[in-house]
Amino acid sequence: MPKQDKRIVKYKTKKGIRYKFQAYLGLDQNGKKRNVTRQGFPNYNEAKFEMDKLLSSGADTYTKPKQMKLKDLYVLWKASYIESVKETTWRKSLPRIEKHILAHFGNAYVDSITTYSVQRWINQMYDSLIDYRKLINYFRNILKLGVAIDLIKSNPFDKAIVPKPKERKPKKNYYIRDELEQFLIAAKQLNPKAYTYFLLLSSTGLREGEALALEWSDIDLKNEVINIDKTLVFIGHELKVQSPKTHESIRKVPISDKLKKQLIEYHKINTNKLLFPSPRDGYYLNLTAPHWWISEIHKINPSLPEISNHGFRHTFATLFVEANPNLSPKILQGLLGHTNVNFSLNVYSHLNKEKLVYQSNKYLNKLF
Template sequence: MPKQDKRIEKYETKKGVRYRFKTYLGTDETGKAIKITRSGFLNYKEAKESFDLLRAKGLNEYVKAKQIKLDDLFQIWFDTYKLQVKESTAEKTRQVYINHLHKYYGNTYVDKIQQASLQKFVSTLPKELVNFRDVTSLLNRIFKLAISLNYISNNPLKNVIIPKKTARKRRDTTQNFYDKNELKSFLNAAQSTNYKYYVYFLLLASTGIRKGEALALTWKDINFSSNYININKTLAYGLHGKYVVQPPKTAHSKRKVPLSKNLKSELLNYQKQDTKNKYLFHTENGDYLRLTKPQQWLKIIYRKNPELKKITIHGFRHTFASILIESNPSIKPTDVQAILGHETVQMTLNIYTHATQKGKEKVLKQINDLDI
């Protein structure tokens, strides 16, 4: 039988025999002796393996590293991250941190954040957020940096149970669009309220472009001779709340959108009333409007016309697609995808489901009307 290491000591507990050891690793930079004690091993082999591993790793593994608070570590991570993404994406990520991680752990040293605390924190997120995994994903990335910088040796989030579903109900978007008659009623109301409001919402409903894409448009983007609108930029929230004009949401979002006869006529008329500015929609000083402006316009229209069905700004994009699909069954999902600038055809197919269901209801009504 091999000779046992005398530094591994056997001792008795109420639960039976256990093994332990003490060892000296050296001194830290302040001259303090580093002595390590481990106990509770079920057998000599386990204790010896742990002892040998500890000795092999040496002093550097166990000298207390410099501590860092989560706020400071996030800033280190964010300074690199923001160079790799669009400014609007960086700001959304920064807001996730500020709103959900800063207030809980921002002033806490990373090595003091424990699994039990994280489990409690993570378990509350689904009650507050639909996209709660954005928070856990961000925290995980910060912890990975902490490991690479030797602030911690293990990721405390690794064994935390992440809930599968949110407890918050997602907004029902199945009816977040107008049919042709509803759209006509809305546009009439918008026109009687304010001509600029009318042109803006007519533009959204006639092209399916996004809110920020519309607010970023210049007159040079409108090709009246070839009847198309060139979508090549969008207005978005930049870092710390400032506005930026950047490329559209995805590579597919750079596109040419057909210009209908009616929209062309209204835009030409609108241009005559505003010949001095390069932007279609702007402030009195000629700057870009705030992204919240269209929502304010929508609220004004609905307040003055309470009988109207209420949809969101994004609902006008859905409205355009639904009316387009319903008007011609031969139009393919890929055709609509190209106009909307969807990154995947699945996004477009989600709209098709609504539109084709409405078509089925019309067919059923026609069959009933045959009375046979």
């Protein structure tokens, strides 16, 4: 076993054993002695790595760091991050950052965070999480701010190795045509609202929040289109309507003959301004309601495969492409409101929304 450096000593804290060191860097160009102290390392190797790095840099290149803990740098970064994304985004991401990043490094001084320590953390995240790469990017950006305000000279992530995404066997989250027809039959037995909702999703590809935010004024039966310009979200303990996540999500989608007929019938029994009002107060339906409908529909027909609420969007896309294998991927991209669609062809590079509705409507009635 290699002999350990005596300048590195261990000490006890409330959180367990930690390591620290004191090192003499030599005389700088002005003849002034340079001594450095570091502490808080979780093991000997991290302390040794940092000490060797400082010793190799020499007294002339060493400057005393501005002490700041990561949790304090996070507060600065968070203020800018909140202003740059939607509320629904930062409400989801910030708790995960605090759980997986600050829990490990929150009390560490920014200048004590090394490539070695972040690499160990990356490996832990890879072993325990599927979407580990998002957390890595958040951590990298927080430390990037540390570089920008001169807390550290370089970002420890610059030399870290990020493993490739894990390969996962995709779960089938869509219905084939026969399965969809059986599901809709069972949905009709449950209630008209559920049937209309799932027919709408499976014949337009709307997101669940977009569907639940719809008002009758958004339905243009004369021109057979639905105007999508908002989505329903759950923030804190309150339902809110906000603009879609991207500009591309603001769009028009065509109405099939079958869906048009059902909307006309459904409007006779639903005079509320909302397509899917809550039976309790006439306000927006809770986002959990469609998940309950799915459970109840599966009780009616237990032989049906289980898919998620979002799976009806996949169902629409899958059936649409199968029925129209030669269609432009731009048509599907426009219908789904995607910023990008992972297809190789890009035939209509300048397809406008009016042309999109006309062309896609030709294909739509083949299906529904």
